[in-house]
Amino acid sequence: MLVQVLSSSYLGIEPFLVEVEVDVTNGLPIFNIVGLGDATISESRDRIRSGIKNMGYLLEPRRIVVNLTPANIKKRGSHFDLPIAIGIMIGMRFISDYRGILKDYLLMGELSLTGEIRRADGIISGVLLAKSKGFKGVIIPEENLEEASIIKNIDIIPVKNLRDVVKFIEEGTIRSKRVINPINEIKNNLDMLDVKAQILGKRALEIVAAGGHNIIMVGAPGSGKSMLAKRIPTILPSMSEDEIIETTKIYSIAGELNERIPIVINRPFRDPHHTSTTTSIIGGGRTPKPGEISLANNGVLFLDEFTEFDRVVIESLREPLEEKRISITRSLGKMEFPAKLIFVAACNPCSCGNKFNEELCTCTPYDLRRYTKKLSGPIIDRIDLYVQINRLDDREILDKEVGDSSKIIKERVIKAREIQKSRFSSDKLNRDMNNNDIETFCFLNDECENTIRTSIRSLNLSMRTYHKILKVARTIADLDNAPNIEKKHLLEALSFRKN
Template sequence: MSFSNVLSAVLQGMDVRLVSVEADLSNGLPMFHMVGYLSAEVKEAGERVRTAIRNSGLEIPAKKTVINLSPADIRKRGASFDLPIALAILASLGLVGRARLEKTLVIGELGLDGRVCRCTGILPIVAAAKKEGCRACIVPFENAKEAAIIGQIQVIGVKCLAEVYRYLNGEISFEDAGYVEDMTDKESGDSLDFRDIYGQEAAKRAAEIAVAGRHNLLLMGPPGSGKSLLSKRIPSILPTLTMEESIEITKVYSVAGLLKKEHPLITERPFREVHHTVSKAALIGGGSLPKPGEISLASGGVLFLDELAEFQKSVLEALRQPLETREIQLVRSQGNFRFPADVMLVAAMNPCPCGYYPDLEKCCCTPYQIRQYLYKVSQPFLSRMDICMEVPGLKYEELQRKPQGESSADIRKRIMQARKIQRKRFAGAKFAFNAGITAAEMEEYCELDSEGKRMMSQVFDRMELTARTYHKILKVARTIADLAGEDRIRTEHLTEAVGYRMMDKKYWGRV
């Protein structure tokens, strides 16, 4: 039989499409022809594959060789099709047994000497193979630990083509090759702790509420007031990852090629600090072959934007939609690419170019300069920040007192309890945190009594709230109630939540 096919896969963003690598060898003018909507690097596979087979001690007779990567309407990119193409050719020649290729997904790049090189995006591909009912995956040896994270599917890590040849012919076995059962080793974290922060009890309270409900947080204050210091300690109060969350985060880093070889599983929530010179493509993802951006790399954790007003306005505006939809959709001629963007956004900024407004004794900016600086952050972007907190400068007396605040461990315990309440409340829903409550479900989860409704009616008119900022207040109040262990939102919870919208009213005017 001169025809054979091997199962492989291609990534489109975070989505995996299975690809059938078909090979047909027949008599005729010797040639090597590849079809199936291929990129340049896939077309170059012909030379790599033939040379790798020869240098592995195998011979290919001079025949007409046609390789098809099906389905033909999906763009095939990358060098990861080298190994399945080589195996399809060998199977067509009858040089390898076909039994072990049944329900087996193959992926790997070949060197000219026949070695199998590491690839990116292995984790989501193996997860898709398991979902489609495959019994095994043949992957590069350097990707074996990463692939084994999924579990309940045989992972065969191979170093060279000759090794795969011997395995398929039953000469050697890889029953447990590359399989890693326990991937929960924690990386050593840093020693940053909320206890080290002088004063700023109100700002620390705002950060606790933000993390408990996964609300976006904006901190504003003069230089040296501790905005960045506090923001960089937020990871110390983030809840620990579940195994499911860890795998989802690791998939993004796998596609981006950022996993560590020895410890591929991400066991800590990401905290991505982005410099204000970042481009739009680097922040939200993009390129001719779209890759995840910083917002996707921070998914499941925190995206920190320091010096918010220094970012290009177009870059900040590009964040508005993903902050609502919790995902990035990039449309290209070769297809749609989807990446997660389920982040908690933390931002810090000064109130003016010199940083000291509204202290007119220190501020040297003109009203025009202040207005131009503040309005680099647009009202639509500002309305997506759930909590806006002013961080005042510290006094000398506060710096002389040894920090007496709570430790990050104590704060995290309360947050974990609030998160537990939310998981129980939203069991079966599409979201798991108060920040994700939709407008249609507001009445169900954020019900107010008559006194609360009367209060919010007055607040809505006096502060000239929009529907979005009104709902933000209710969601923050819901989180405050959860931290207090209350089933219903009370007036004191609403009062505190309204207080977190006063800063934008003070500096930007109408919300």
């Protein structure tokens, strides 16, 4: 008996439909799975046998052949256990799909040896695929219910074991769904008030948050670079529903979701150690998975001790920082992962960290040249703001006066982003402006033109750097609620360039 059950898989983060064909016939007892499945799928044979048997069904020796279509695309994941098991049970006539459920629903879920259905990765991608293809719904593990429930207008059938699936297929009985708590952000106890002084650093981060720009902070050890960076999420607007779905989808595929974090509500803040490999940062592997740069999508990627990262890692950031996506080509094909993030780097100015205080610096001119060479021109060229973070003096340390709180700064950032949303009629930020946008929205009067002309000559600015200065100036003008870029906005943007 030939049975077809629908499921899904994904290339990169893009899902595609998979038809699970199960042929159960008399003959030499075998159980083969074909169709370019990975090792996890091959190992599913023993899980499926035990799971069906321990649910109380007698598995007679039959010839079982499972084909995953399309057969020319590599498939991976334990979520094929459920559709294969249901196909076998129907093929052996343990159950009957007389209600035609299998043609209207996608099935996904990992099977345990007891017949329980466990959490699987990439479920939300399958739900999105089912909705886009016009299917009635999906049958998924109960543990993935909260993750899948953020997708509206599609039936989501949570199941705990094979018996639940049988009841739904034959009787339409649905397990009572758990109550989903309303989506609320997890409160962040950090605040910009925790950082003393550092007025320039806080101003730079406000501009970064408002326009989505990249920044590098250079300063002595203990000057507050990491404290500032870790508080960037507290001044960013809350994620939209589309951003929550997109980010949760990436985390689901990467296997980063669990019972404690079923949905990504807060903007991601990723801060990998400087010993991280290129693959862990950029993504990839034999079967490409998202790296830190994609896990930080719609959030912040913070690389502390930036100059201590491997040079290959640093240089590999060039394309994703510019294109806001990362393309990985393997024998399986070309896969793209998003990288719409705010990039924040922090490093010392020299090996000893005291370059800004000549009395304490022990580095020789050769040491300084070797240290600064770790950051190439092309990388610096892709960073919008360069800010020097100085160590606090005794007056600043003992000063009781505090600046604006994260809440106040966040309100200004939200207003600036609302201006951008109105300008572009979309969620595009100033960092995403193309050449036509710059020509249209970054008008310079004669005074500003003379200023930027002098800067191009004196600082030897590239075309990319020129555009970045205009984008930052446009963001500063938005924070000032100014319709056009003025000289003070342009000068402030220029002050954040590395001389």
